[in-house]
Amino acid sequence: MKWQLQAQLNHVLQTLGYELPTPAGLSFPANPDFGHYATNVTFQLAKIQKTNPKLLAETIATQLEQSPTFKGKLQCSAVNGFINFTFSNDQLWALLTQLEGVSFPKTTEKILLEYVSANPTGPLHIGHGRWAALGDSLYRILAATGHQVQTEFYINDAGNQVQKLYESVQAVKAQTPIPEDGYHGAYIHDLAALGDDPLKQNLKWQHDTLAAFRTHFHSWVSEKSLQGPEKIQNVLDILRQKGLSFESEGALWFRSTEFGDDKDRVLIKSDGANTYFLMDLVYHLDKIQRGFTLLINIWGADHHGYVKRVRAGVQALGGEQFAQDAHFKIMIGQLVNLFRGGEPVRMSKRTGDMITLQEVIDEIGTDAARYFLIEKSPDSHVEFDLAVAVQASSENPVYYIQYAHARLCNVLAKLADQGTPEAQSGLPQLGPDEAALIWQCLKWSDAIWEAAQNLAPHQMAHYAWGLAKKVQLFYERCPVLKASPAEQHQRLEIIKHAKETLRKSLDVLGMSAPEKM
RNA sequence: GCGCUUGUAGCUCAGUUGGAUAGAGCAACGGACUUCUAAUCCGUAGGUCGUAGGUUCGACUCCUACCGGGCGCGCCA
Numbered sequence: 001m002k003w004q005l006q007a008q009l010n011h012v013l014q015t016l017g018y019e020l021p022t023p024a025g026l027s028f029p030a031n032p033d034f035g036h037y038a039t040n041v042t043f044q045l046a047k048i049q050k051t052n053p054k055l056l057a058e059t060i061a062t063q064l065e066q067s068p069t070f071k072g073k074l075q076c077s078a079v080n081g082f083i084n085f086t087f088s089n090d091q092l093w094a095l096l097t098q099l100e101g102v103s104f105p106k107t108t109e110k111i112l113l114e115y116v117s118a119n120p121t122g123p124l125h126i127g128h129g130r131w132a133a134l135g136d137s138l139y140r141i142l143a144a145t146g147h148q149v150q151t152e153f154y155i156n157d158a159g160n161q162v163q164k165l166y167e168s169v170q171a172v173k174a175q176t177p178i179p180e181d182g183y184h185g186a187y188i189h190d191l192a193a194l195g196d197d198p199l200k201q202n203l204k205w206q207h208d209t210l211a212a213f214r215t216h217f218h219s220w221v222s223e224k225s226l227q228g229p230e231k232i233q234n235v236l237d238i239l240r241q242k243g244l245s246f247e248s249e250g251a252l253w254f255r256s257t258e259f260g261d262d263k264d265r266v267l268i269k270s271d272g273a274n275t276y277f278l279m280d281l282v283y284h285l286d287k288i289q290r291g292f293t294l295l296i297n298i299w300g301a302d303h304h305g306y307v308k309r310v311r312a313g314v315q316a317l318g319g320e321q322f323a324q325d326a327h328f329k330i331m332i333g334q335l336v337n338l339f340r341g342g343e344p345v346r347m348s349k350r351t352g353d354m355i356t357l358q359e360v361i362d363e364i365g366t367d368a369a370r371y372f373l374i375e376k377s378p379d380s381h382v383e384f385d386l387a388v389a390v391q392a393s394s395e396n397p398v399y400y401i402q403y404a405h406a407r408l409c410n411v412l413a414k415l416a417d418q419g420t421p422e423a424q425s426g427l428p429q430l431g432p433d434e435a436a437l438i439w440q441c442l443k444w445s446d447a448i449w450e451a452a453q454n455l456a457p458h459q460m461a462h463y464a465w466g467l468a469k470k471v472q473l474f475y476e477r478c479p480v481l482k483a484s485p486a487e488q489h490q491r492l493e494i495i496k497h498a499k500e501t502l503r504k505s506l507d508v509l510g511m512s513a514p515e516k517m
Numbered sequence: 518g519c520g521c522u523u524g525u526a527g528c529u530c531a532g533u534u535g536g537a538u539a540g541a542g543c544a545a546c547g548g549a550c551u552u553c554u555a556a557u558c559c560g561u562a563g564g565u566c567g568u569a570g571g572u573u574c575g576a577c578u579c580c581u582a583c584c585g586g587g588c589g590c591g592c593c594a
Contacts, residue, residue: 025533025534026533027533027536028533029537030532030533030537030538030539030540031537031538034537038536038537040535040536040537043535043536043574043575046574047574053574079537080536080537081536081537081574082536082537119594121594156594158594159593159594160593160594161593161594162594249592250592251592253592262519262520262590263590265592266591266592267592268592269592270592271592273592275592275593275594276593276594277594279594280594300588301521301522301587301588301589302588302589303588303589304520304521304522304588304589305520305521305588305589305590306589307521308520308521332521332522332588334522334523334587334588335587335588375530376529376530376531377530377531379522379523380523380529380530381522381523381586381587381588382529383528383529383530385529388529388543391556396556397542399556400542400556400557402556403554403556403557404557406554406556407553407554407557410553410554411553411554414553415553446533447533450533454533454534458531459531459533462530462531462541465541465542466541469541472557472558473557473558475553475554475557475558476552476557476558476559477558479552479553480553481553482553516554517554517556
């Protein structure tokens with residue numbers, strides 16, 4: 001909605017002869033008295049024209065309201081120098097009932113979203129859960145807003161860590177001590193007992209956990225599959241031709257300092273082995289060669305030191321285009337601290353190892369786990385209390401949102417039994433709680449579009465909560481079953497839309513929308 | 518030491534990219550159950566936005582310095 005109105009607004013301002021330095025933007029006023037949308041374009045204009053923003057706002061507001069585009073459709077008023085836009089209740093009703101689907105601005109980027117990409121050397125932990133919730137919700141949000149997006153899991157199945165995994169499992173089988181720098185978790189003993197290829201088994205476990213977490217990937221790319229000599233040679237050739245590699249101390253280096261890295265990085269070690277970094281460059285060039293124009297990576301904060309060198313590499317290989325954040329985004333998620341009833345939880349009671357994502361899912365369920373991991377901005381360090389997450393109380397927003405959905409389903413079911421009211425002629429008389437709920441539903445497209453633009457799934461968690469709040473209020477104050485036929489008809493329309501919007505909101509969060517609770 | 522990140526109500530966090538009187542939830546206190554499912558709703562209280570400067574019509578937001586938290590600084594992956 002917003003971008004369409006924004007486009008209209010800019011068009012009208014242009015025809016009125018106002019020259020804007022940047023297109024006028026719309027925002028949601030914090031105070032509901034200030035209408036549904038607001039613009040501060042008057043402040044920018046006043047600066048250029050050296051006039052008083054308040055007077056300017058009054059002039060423009062009048063002009064806008066009289067313009068053919070907005071006349072009779074939108075109330076435009078000048079307050080404190082802002083211009084506020086308000087839909088009448090009739091207009092809200094029309095928007096709700098006449099809206100046929102939602103169209104988003106066209107996008108042309110081909111997006112590859114890579115996330116989790118855990119080492120196949122052990123079980124996933126709660127941090128992986130956060131990247132999984134973040135990545136999968138982001139995928140759902142991007143897909144729902146018309147983006148071309150694919151998700152991918154990169155398997156680090158080559159190199160020392162995997163070697164150590166094999167050695168550790170082998171040691172247990174041979175009943176010899178596990179090497180000092182090997183893996184010592186209880187799961188190593190499980191792997192030894194199972195007898196299968198430990199790497200494949202770990203991958204299966206990870207895959208199963210991610211599936212239980214409702215997280216799905218279009219592709220799983222193995223590091224091994226990229227080890228063909230021609231792919232590696234290709235990367236080395238490009239760097240050499242651009243004069244970005246050099247030999248020193250028996251190793252081959254990438255001159256990443258050329259692109260702002262703190263120091264140059266080794267590509268081929270003096271013992272002749274490829275570094276993990278070189279393989280990552282091969283992988284990223286492969287992404288670009290597959291035709292993706294926007295790469296998004298989600299990494300844990302413990303890898304942020306790696307950002308500069310990979311950016312440098314991608315810029316060197318993919319060209320200037322990929323130097324821009326617009327084409328290569330690296331999202332850093334802060335780590336998660338687990339608690340249970342206020343006490344820190346690090347270790348699993350069962351195994352004594354780091355508590356796994358699977359154990360968290362088993363304990364609190366996928367819905368709650370996903371909500372609490374997605375609720376906060378990726379930049380914030382999450383303090384996640386497992387005891388709160390399972391509480392069936394008002395302390396728990398998961399139930400609050402799902403309960404709102406279940407309540408609406410219940411009313412709809414009862415209404416279906418008792419017979420739905422006939423459509424009424426004439427315009428509905430909307431009360432404030434009805435209008436507020438309608439507006440919250442209409443804002444869904446703005447909310448999801450902005451969450452997509454900002455790569456910020458947590459904004460959808462807040463939106464969903466806000467919608468649930470409006471639903472609960474409506475439920476308290478606007479009975480449906482006992483309403484008069486006219487009221488019942490309009491309320492039925494509203495809760496049908498509200499239910500569907502709640503369901504869509506829960507869906508992009510990867511949460512279920514129960515019909516009964 | 519250097520780099521990234523973070524600091525907002527007692528607690529957990531938002532803050533629409535520089536706008537209007539800084540917002541929610543929980544906890545606290547007071548109220549509402551002959552209900553469409555009380556897993557709910559209403560009200561009250563709670564703040565020098567880490568500190569100090571700077572930029573401008575206007576700063577939680579941008580810049581600088583300092584203080585505190587987290588993480589990272591391998592020819593590991």
